[in-house]
């Protein structure tokens with residue numbers, strides 16, 4: 001860790017950090033600040049909650065304060081995959097820029113264009129945007145990106161996952177060629193980064209404790225469960241046992257998220273859900289209610305919750321085992337943020353055991369078993385375990401040759417894509 005003073009930040013920024021109560025840099029900030037200050041391009045991956053937002057906003061502000069020449073703004077552009085992340089980033093920006101004249105404006109999809117065009121006329125120094133709508137404005141010549149000196153792609157891997165690759169390409173092509181590029185991502189190994197990295201100029205690559213390390217402040221547990229009905233009762237019991245005031249429950253499908261949320265509400269818990277099909281307006285409202293404590297439980301799908309910085313989540317429950325180790329890390333990243341302690345509990349039924357075991361191996365940890373009195377599952381775990389921790393299955397019977405006709409050759413084994 002280091003102090004912010006060591007990074008030669010403008011006094012107006014130090015004051016803002018003081019207001020926020022940030023005393024020391026996080027590791028990601030400590031490593032990123034000097035590289036960005038040098039003007040180098042940077043690709044950085046660090047686990048969720050490691051303070052990446054301030055790691056790119058602070059040096060951007062510092063640079064614009066040092067060099068107050070005003071080419072025609074905007075001079076900074078921050079691209080993010082979702083509205084919620086963009087709004088969150090704007091909030092951090094405004095706090096960090098509070099004692100300066102540097103302004104920022106938001107460009108988001110799902111909202112009327114008119115106010116955004118009015119905002120652009122006011123010439124904000126920095127634009128924070130989701131790619132789709134910004135691309136429209138670029139296409140209609142409503143925004144001129146030719147003076148962009150610093151371009152940030154935050155959650156770049158997610159942006160690609162969501163199919164924004166070509167849109168981002170087009171936006172980048174409209175930016176000033178002499179700019180600094182900063183790319184932030186949960187992992188630097190994503191396929192298809194090739195396209196985006198084309199735009200980077202000899203970037204420094206920083207991987208600060210990779211996504212799978214460093215969640216030691218989170219207690220990771222699992223509960224054996226049966227069907228969804230049983231899981232629902234377990235969720236309610238866990239929230240009561242933990243006396244948790246801020247709970248995230250993760251589901252794999254939209255329908256499941258809705259069902260679980262309704263069930264919790266019927267048990268008199270203050271719960272609501274967000275997923276990709278909930279309108280933007282509604283999502284914003286739900287998040288505000290969760291942040292302010294009006295809601296106690298937020299049930300979400302992975303996409304809807306990715307990257308959201310909701311403070312003080314004391315319990316994360318995986319209603320279903322996530323599809324991949326990275327999804328798991330993103331889910332549990334909601335708790336134990338900025339070195340606080342947290343608890344993450346995964347509900348596992350017989351069909352999900354092996355998936356949980358893969359995630360444990362990926363993270364190189366073992367989840368601690370937890371039982372709830374009176375709600376023990378009929379499923380007691382695999383009878384025998386392989387060395388890997390997976391269930392040792394009963395060998396599949398070979399198909400009798402007599403039944404397999406020549407025409408219906410057994411199909412080639414289809415490998416499921418690893419996500």
Ligand code: ADP
Pocket residue numbers: 021022023024025026029046047048049050051052053054307309311337338
């Ligand atoms: P990431 O983008 O890496 O997931 P965020 O930028 O959202 O992380 O930051 C996570 C949390 O840590 C936020 O609540 C933020 O206000 C807080 N934070 C960031 N930097 C510091 C710091 N230097 N000291 C204390 N808290 C910080």
Ligand code: MG
Pocket residue numbers: 052053154307
């Ligand atoms: Mg972030």
